[in-house]
Amino acid sequence: MTRPETPLLAIRKLVAAYGNIEALKGVDLDIAPGEIVALIGSNGAGKSTLMMSVFGKPRPRSGAIEFDGEDITQIPTHLVARLRIAQAPEGRRIFPRMTVAENLRMGADTVAVNTDAERLSSLERVLTLFPRLKERMTQRGGTLSGGEQQMLAIGRALMSRPRLLMLDEPSLGLAPLIARQIFDAIRTLNKQDGLTVLIVEQNANHALKLAHRGYVMVNGLITLSGTGSELLARPEIRSAYLEGGRH
Numbered sequence: 001m002t003r004p005e006t007p008l009l010a011i012r013k014l015v016a017a018y019g020n021i022e023a024l025k026g027v028d029l030d031i032a033p034g035e036i037v038a039l040i041g042s043n044g045a046g047k048s049t050l051m052m053s054v055f056g057k058p059r060p061r062s063g064a065i066e067f068d069g070e071d072i073t074q075i076p077t078h079l080v081a082r083l084r085i086a087q088a089p090e091g092r093r094i095f096p097r098m099t100v101a102e103n104l105r106m107g108a109d110t111v112a113v114n115t116d117a118e119r120l121s122s123l124e125r126v127l128t129l130f131p132r133l134k135e136r137m138t139q140r141g142g143t144l145s146g147g148e149q150q151m152l153a154i155g156r157a158l159m160s161r162p163r164l165l166m167l168d169e170p171s172l173g174l175a176p177l178i179a180r181q182i183f184d185a186i187r188t189l190n191k192q193d194g195l196t197v198l199i200v201e202q203n204a205n206h207a208l209k210l211a212h213r214g215y216v217m218v219n220g221l222i223t224l225s226g227t228g229s230e231l232l233a234r235p236e237i238r239s240a241y242l243e244g245g246r247h
Helices: 047-053 077-084 101-111 116-129 146-159 175-195 204-210 227-233 235-242
Strands: 010-018 021-030 035-041 062-066 085-090 162-169 196-200 215-217 221-227
Touching: 010 047, 021 035, 021 047, 021 221, 035 047, 035 062, 035 085, 035 175, 035 204, 047 162, 047 221, 062 101, 062 116, 077 085, 085 146, 101 116, 116 146, 116 175, 146 175, 175 196, 196 215, 204 227, 204 235, 221 227, 227 235
Parallel strands: 035 196, 035 215, 085 162, 162 196
Antiparallel strands: 010 021, 010 062, 215 221
16 A cells, blocks of 8 residues: 655654664554554554654654654654644543643643634633533542543643644543543544544554554554555454454
């Protein structure tokens, strides 16, 4: 399958390691503007490392990461965020002692150029997507349910008005109904706002049904790519990630 001609995010022959352990072994991946791209694979395949390497954690040993044509491989993490790349990391990592409102404000503060009008517009968008958060604005983040914390993590990322939203295991540990609400919100953001999304997800079935395209990672390498429906139809994908259970 050919790559998108003008990718918003382009990763080229990326190598990253933790000490002597090479987690990424020359990864190529493209995301075009307005796409949802899913990255699937077993635990330990390197999916989260790939996502974190965009923010320089870990800093790649070789290869390149380009965003909208600009090489961002070596720039500091806070400058990556200012390019309007936002992440909802695995484990949510909200601020448990802060209220929902304060958590959301922290998301807006990552992009200093946001005007008051933009912040208000972003907040209204988040609360429309996740009305449960509107009911919890004065509640501390640590007292929310798992599903509400995931909504808050995504909402905090959206407050920076991102051009690229990266989601790491958004359905992990959630009840099926709540996970469906999360996926519906991602679909809405993409369809209505044209938001570009990279999603790392243990639930390959949901992820590939949601995504325009997908990549399969095994031991730090991309082994397959295709449209979401193409990958869902492949027997080896069904055997490894669907019929055999969630990874």
